[in-house]
Amino acid sequence: MKYQVKPLPQVNLPELRTVGKPLRKVDAMGKAVGDTVYAGDYSMPRMLHGKVFRSKQSSARITRLDVSKARALPGVACVITGFDVPNARLVSDMPGQTGQKQRAGSDVPVLASEQVRFYGEPIALVAAETLEIADKALSLIEIDYEPLPGVYDPLEAMKPGAPIVTPPDNIVARWKIRKGDVESGFEQADLIVENTFRIPYQEHAYLEPEAGVAWIDERGAITIRVSTQVIEHFRTIARAVGVRQNKIHIQGTMVGGGFGGKEDITIEIYLALLAKHTARPVKMVYTREESFLAHAKRHPYVIKHRTGVKKNGQITASKIEMISDSGAYPYLSPYVLLYTTVMAPGPYRINNVQVDAISVATNNPYTSAFRGFGGPQACFAYEQQMDDIARQLGLDPLEVRKVNFLRTGDCTATGQVIESATWLEETATRAMAALGEQTPDYGSVKIGQGFASYFQSYGRITWMHDTSQAWVGLELDGTVTIRAGVPDLGAGQANSLCQIAAEVLGVPLERVTIYTTDSALTPLSGTSTATRQLYMSGNAALMAATAVRNVLLNRASKYFEEDIEALDIADGKAFIKSDPSQTLDLVDLAKMCASEGMHLSNLALFKAPFTDPINPETGQGQVWPDFTFGSFAVEAAVDTETGEVTILKAAACHDIGRAINRAAAEGQIIGGGMQGLGYGLMENLIVKEGVIKTPSLTEYLIPTSMDYPDIQAIILESGTGLGPFGAKGIGEPSLTPAAPAAASAIANALGVSIPEIPITPEKVLAALERA
Amino acid sequence: MKPQMITLHINGRTHYVALNPNLTLLVALRDLGYTDVKSGCEKGDCGACAVFLNGVAVNSCLVLAAQADEGEILTAAGLGTSEHPHPLQTAFSDAGAIQCGYCTPGMIISAKALLDHKPHPTDAEIRDAISGNLCRCTGYAQIIQAVQSAAEKMDAGGEG
């Protein structure tokens, strides 16, 4: 073994009955037998089919738009252009939630009417009796463009005289961090290491393209059954459509994969407009190609690191500059940039930090949320930089990191004190140990091992004042009902709440039923984004279930004539801990409570820490509630003649605080890791003059079952997270360290690093020529 | 373009349908209510629409419905119900092999096609058998475990 694995610090986690077990998730069997009705599976009587007419130019003025022939086509119910809905605009960067100034271009027209700023921008909507007629209508829409100069490189877009995507300028967002004094830090350094890293787009490629059905119900409410990560968009939709907020009703479905790509509004706004204009149900399902065109991508970045280090590896100064490509409209770019900015120095104690970050508008596909939200780009850069520091100092990569790793009680670059466990060395040594002995080189194939460590937030930005609600009730037959607005993306968002309630109320998981994701009927639980649902809604469910438990124990205490502390509930029965043979069935207990008018349900609201925004000049302040820490290790074989890379072994070790469902947590770790390996090695969204040249799953390749070995998932549980039972979050963190770990292994094999992903065979051969 | 009358035997039920000759089997199945057959790419890249056609696992998006005239079609929903699931459906549910679930029906078809010919596959054979079924959530490991676990159960005398 390369590294010694030391025992973990002492942790005393109580044994739980349901929480932590790898139980069958409550949503699994419905999906296995095909009962689950996804957004595109639903139909309504008298339903129309909707389609979107999109720009075939990346930057142009629309000089003529004539939809008369399309409108006249028999079977077409309506054609809507931007002139028909001039007030339909979507605010895309959440300024209302942050009190910040609205940025250029953040007020996105739902339909472009005068100018198009990206290839694929929506221009008109069609609803027709059949899909074939809708397609035919699209082909009858006549449009003339006058091409405008476009800008396709963020560095070019910042230059004076560059075409302006949306006045007054192309700067979408800026963040900076000023901590200590970097110049004096560089003076103390024995060595200064400088590198520039290029990190690309990534396409979500969820298996389910965007889909939904909308109709006007008997209340006059526009009801939208849609695959989304955010049912709270009903407010934005109400404003854009011009109705009151309580007249938009979103019924979220089981989501066929989100990964951030269904965080922004997708088709629900088009469905709402078409349903309103036709007063009939309308269905819309994107093709795969349209999905590629229509939704955001992960941001490409250029990140420059300049790091001062002592001979022992201690970092004395870190100066980082970064530029991200926001595409034609900001969407969540300012917030993604904030994440990258604050995570840019990595999980390291550095007294002198300067970060300057800019997000720039271009006529490229727009960019927004994708699992990790700017964290993976930061991690690729800081971990490659750490490897290069180790190489230049002649030190072991782990030794250099150990000197600098954050410890509990340390501050981040923005001055946020980390209060939870920071098991960086623990995770790195375990992930590396799981690889075992390194496979020897053979022929022209060189083999290397490497790892990356990371920190990644869970929970939203604390100055967004995030809350979540959950309702838990005990029924008179001893079953439990949960109501919560959580969208379930398949990661176990809904199941976790069930396992928590089952634990607290002492019933088997099969007795719990959850109703989710309805903006009108379930308490709002916030977005399924930002690795927040277990933390936020898990705590809300824990609070609500605990309140119900307290009612039950109060009544049981009278029945048993024992103190509450002497009682417990398990397997559907209340009992005396010291004499478990004395029991009271939950059904009987529930009936007693009901007949006495006791409240057998509870609606809880959980609040994250609320803070003020960070100082805009220094970046100082709290940004998130807490962080997850972990490491990923890879053994890679590189064919030095063809450049082909084969991953031989991979292991991921994360401190997730506490596993709520062990199989689900492993699923996140393995699945996120696979997405990260794809990002590092294979996934290649090629964009030329704003046009995607890899527009389907034939050209844009994602990992198959043959590409990578099983990722060994190693779960550590420090119990120090802010979530229920000490849980942290793992949805996004699972992806973050995979690509840099693969890059590190390849660099270790070749003796030369490749500062740009994806590491294609051609890049490997080019790097070998440089060496 | 004249509609054609065709007969499809789906999960044991017979449907007589008139449809345009350019429609795929995928569209026909979904229009008939077999929405467990998922549409993910409509060009054979993802496998979400996989069904058995006359005993052979195929992408229903790459077959014209009229080519399946008189054919026997079996979809994932035809394998079992939540009350009486197929061992593969049970194993997928229990192994954590299902996250978003959108790939699951097609994945189960490919897994069954393998087990029909090779009741005791190696992990490598399972990987090959599902290589036309993309999953973006799980990273495949728990799916491979689920297929192994189903193979063991089916061998121990369960249904096939």
Add this chain to the structure above:
Amino acid sequence: MQSEIELHHPKNLAEALTLLAHYGPDGKLLAGGTNMVVELRDGHHNGKSLVDLSHLKELRGISKQDGYIVIGGGTTITELIDHPLIGAHAGILREAARLFANPLVRNRATVAGNLVDASPAADTAPPLLALNAEVQLMSQVATRWIKLEDFITGVRRTLLQPGELLYAIRWPVPSARSAGAYTKVGLRKADAISVLSTAVMVELDDVGVCQQTSIALGAVSPKPFRAHEAEALLKGKVLDSALIAEAARLAAESTRPIDDIRGTAAYRKRVVAVTVRRLLTKAVEVLK
């Protein structure tokens, strides 16, 4: 937009040939459909009369006849993998079939469809070229055998005439003193279109002198082709590593690759020299 078509389901080969003769240039063959059905969705072949060959038993089957392996044009890629004659007499074709798209596509896609589609990256073409395969084209009035090498004439262009279908493919049973090797470079390990692919066959005599070789290359020129100059260099000689390296260099020189989303021309040219060298070396080692 979905193309509007007519679709015909002939009950036997004779009916199919009659339909093809009737429709002439307006007729279009539909075999496994794994490309054709996608093309219909993209609006191609609008107004054509498609003749569905997927049911025709006459087009199926793999057999050994008169010193040839003969396969029906409608043979699926899966059948190639499973059939013992292919394993015994065309290991390189079996290997290419195993790496062809994915199992669900392999269950439908046919050999004839792959060849008639005539993509520069057609997976079955390099091994069949290396095996000296011929294709049998059949119309209502005539049947002709053409060397596969001549059949594919350019990017998605062949000698197939309106009214014809590709009835069968055959190649001489390779000598017992021959061995083959195949490789495909793709951007992932399954279900990938070739960046380049290479198939070789080598036949040595009792004392190790090369009687004949074939070197076939895919995705590095407008059509899959044989590197004859490199092959000629090897004939009548003992294949040592220097000679093999020189043949590989010649083979690479004979390519005319392009830059596309999967790779640059420079990469293809460079790596094809590696794959040819490796495969020739491997084949010679097998024969030793």
